[in-house]
Amino acid sequence: MASSGLQLLGFFLSLVGLAATVGATLLVEWKKQYQGKTHRIFEGLWMSCSGNERTTCEYHQYLLKLPREVQATRAVMLISVFLSTVALMVSTVGMKCTRFMDGKPESKSITAMIGGIMFMVSGILTIIITSWYVKVIVDINQESSQLQSFEFGNAVFVSWAGGLLTVAGGAFLGCRTCSQSQTTGSMISNNHLLPPKEGPRSNYV
Structure with missing residues (x-):
């Protein structure tokens, strides 16, 4: 049951990471x-907001006129969400607590490992693109001569947290070594419970 617990923990962490x-x-x-x-002025990947006590928001109208960091971050974040969604379905099939592929434990273990790897790739993409976005903002602020420059907001920290949780969950889901050790141990214990095979009886007393 140890590997099943790890898989459930990994699935939960990956699910929270995907939501983040x-x-x-x-x-x-x-x-x-x-x-x-x-x-206050806020800018996101899809819209920008400004105002005093009451803020007004409007969507970005022209994709090609957006800054390069917004275009790249939007694209990679969508890829990451899509990859995590596919990994969620793959992991569900491969987890020990589900009924899928019960007669094929080896294929089930490989499927869970593939889902975990996909989660890890998705989380790494999120962490990389978020870190690059922060670097671009910092570089722009250093080169800018404005007294009041932009700072990165709370969405950056949520994105980092989501990426880290997704990587951690994928690592637990992809822990095929734990699954194999449990399977091997159960096979050995089952062999001990089987009665020994009797050889051919001799007619001689």
Whole structure:
């Protein structure tokens, strides 16, 4: 049951990581700027918001006119969400607690491992693109002569957390060594329970 517990833990972590990644993709606060004490400007991957106590938001109209960091981050985050969604379905088939492929334990273990690897790739993509986005914002601020420059917002931290949780969950799901050791141990114990085979009886006393 140890490997089943690890798989459930990995599945739960990956699910939370996927939810955090989706949330970060939709959040508007990827970068922020404060003008004075009350006026705020937020920019996300899909829209920008500005205002004082009451903010107004509008969607980005032209994709090609967006900054390169927004275009690249939006594309990679969507790829990451898609990959995690596919990994979620693959992992469900390969987990020990499901009824799929019960007669093929080896194929079931490989399927769970593939789902875990896909989760890890998805999380690594999220971490890389978020770190690159932060680096671009920092570089722009260093080169800018404006007194009030943009800072990265809360969506960046949510994205980092989602990527780390997805990688951790994928690592637990892909722990095929634990699954193999449990399978081998159960086979050995079953062999001990089987009665020994009797040889051919001799007619001589």
